[in-house]
């Protein structure tokens with residue numbers, strides 16, 4: 350099969366590789382769309398310790414089942430050859446304390462497609478049947494591939510647990526920032542602000558009903574601050590603008606370490622949370638919201654490209670693209 354293989358920093362090429370052979374508890378999915386994720390850009394640059402070449406990236410995908418393992422068929426009779434599906438790319442043990450308490454994202458045995466397992470930037474991808482979600486008829490395959498990033502946003506909103514009348518600031522209007530605005534909006538917040546440096550992205554923020562702000566000039570404060578970038582400067586901004594007793598949620602993973610004004614956070618009783626990935630409930634809520642149209646990225650904010658254009662797309666996203674999400678389309682499915 351054709352696959353986009355990451356071979357060295359800034360080097361990705363379409364290669365002929367063996368089609369994955371599935372385990373008894375897995376299904377094989379012919380990939381329709383595979384979105385490029387911000388977390389993979391640092392991998393492309395060689396700055397992500399979890400993404401070592403040679404590697405097939407891609408973990409935001411949709412497609413059609415072409416093969417079902419024997420155990421998978423017995424456990425999931427709802428999965429058929431030809432079923433339109435997406436899948437949770439975080440493979441977990443299902444048996445540890447974290448998995449049993451619905452916190453699969455903390456499973457010590459977790460493995461992610463596009464990091465320690467081959468991903469979906471290929472014609473076919475193998476995934477555990479328990480991770481597969483059948484798509485409602487109403488959702489298009491390209492929209493369904495947004496389930497994974499949307500699930501991150503749903504998870505963040507759940508952790509923020511907004512109460513009616515509160516205000517929030519989202520720093521970073523990339524796909525996760527835009528989706529977090531939508532996930533927070535479900536809770537009926539009074540105002541959601543969003544900061545970004547890119548004018549095109551701030552226009553997207555405005556069309557979602559959020560209020561674009563320039564952090565250099567803004568003097569407001571909020572109950573909830575979400576950092577969807579992960580740079581030292583944006584983390585510090587979140588700590589600064591949250592009001593006493595408020596909460597900061599860290600999502601972005603750009604820099605490994607950042608200095609923070611801890612004494613100030615103590616005296617103002619700021620509560621800080623990490624938000625990592627999602628659990629199966631977040632994943633289901635994300636798919637349901639996308640299928641109903643409650644969550645969306647506008648068509649003008651997305652683009653479809655061939656696998657052959659993959660490397661150029663990674664470069665484009667690294668240097669600030671005018672679109673929010675690029676989907677690679679490895680084959681003819683649509």
Ligand SMILES: [Zn+2]
Pocket residue numbers: 386387388408409497498
């Ligand atoms: Zn992702």
Ligand SMILES: [Zn+2]
Pocket residue numbers: 441442443444445446447448449453456457458
């Ligand atoms: Zn586990």
